Amino acid sequence: MNLRANRMSAEEASEIAGWTYEAPYEFYNNEPSPAMIRELMSEPYFTVYDAAAGPVPVGFFCSGNAAQVPNDAYPYSADYVDIGIDMRPDLTGKGNGGPFLAFVLEQIGQSFGERPFRLTVARFNQRAIRLYERFGFSRRHEFVKGSTTFIVMVRP
Template identity: 50%
Template sequence: MQLLVRNMTEEYAKQILNWKYEAPYDFYNNEETSESLNELLDNPYYAVLNPDNELVGFFCIGNAAQVPFGSKVGAYDEDMRDIGIGMNPAITGQGFGTPFFSFILSYIQETYGLDAIRLTVANFNQRAIHLYTKLGFVKKMEFNRDSTKFITMVKKY
């Protein structure tokens, strides 16, 4: 899978905000509002495209990748860069997760030269947790926000 990283644009952001996932992944569905659009455009979000310039996913780095409530319970006390990812629901569950996330991890490592990277995932998302574990992430902490349990995971380079 050949992929390209591009800066987030309003067009890409609108596509992402209108993606609709099937249950239980509908937890990740968004609504296109001025606030959600600004979130994607004003923070370090990047579009991931295939060679046909079709949007296959996105990633974000830094505080934008954190679940805000996690800071209140110490989930992000360790000084480390965070990453968040999302894949077009039209191609999830088809075996593209490993090449997609491996590409993003390589891009981030080449760009930032990190010692470690952290992500936060909803506990019910076993498909993603399996992928993250396969790519070297280790569970660090759990916390609850309302009825959702989250896990932080860390990969050391």
């Protein structure tokens, strides 16, 4: 993959908000709304493109509070850089996660330096958890929000 990132535009945000995933990943589907489009266009969100894939986004990433899952059980501290990633549904499960995550970590690392990373992932998403573990993330905490259990993972 030959990846590049840019701040998310309104057109990109509208497209990404409409992505739909098949079971069991439909948890990540969204109902596009003006508020969601505005959020995706805010500072911590970046669209990712692959030169080989043409003008269609292959994913996006965010950092900071936008990457956290609001909850009452786990207090996020400022000791880590929180990251969130998402790939286009048709690209998942095909070996693209490694290059994509490596690119995101490099991009965020350029902005935040040597601070350790943290991410929060739904426990059912074993595919993503295996990827994160291959990149040196380890499980630190679990919490439940609604009917979903989340795992907080960190990488020093």
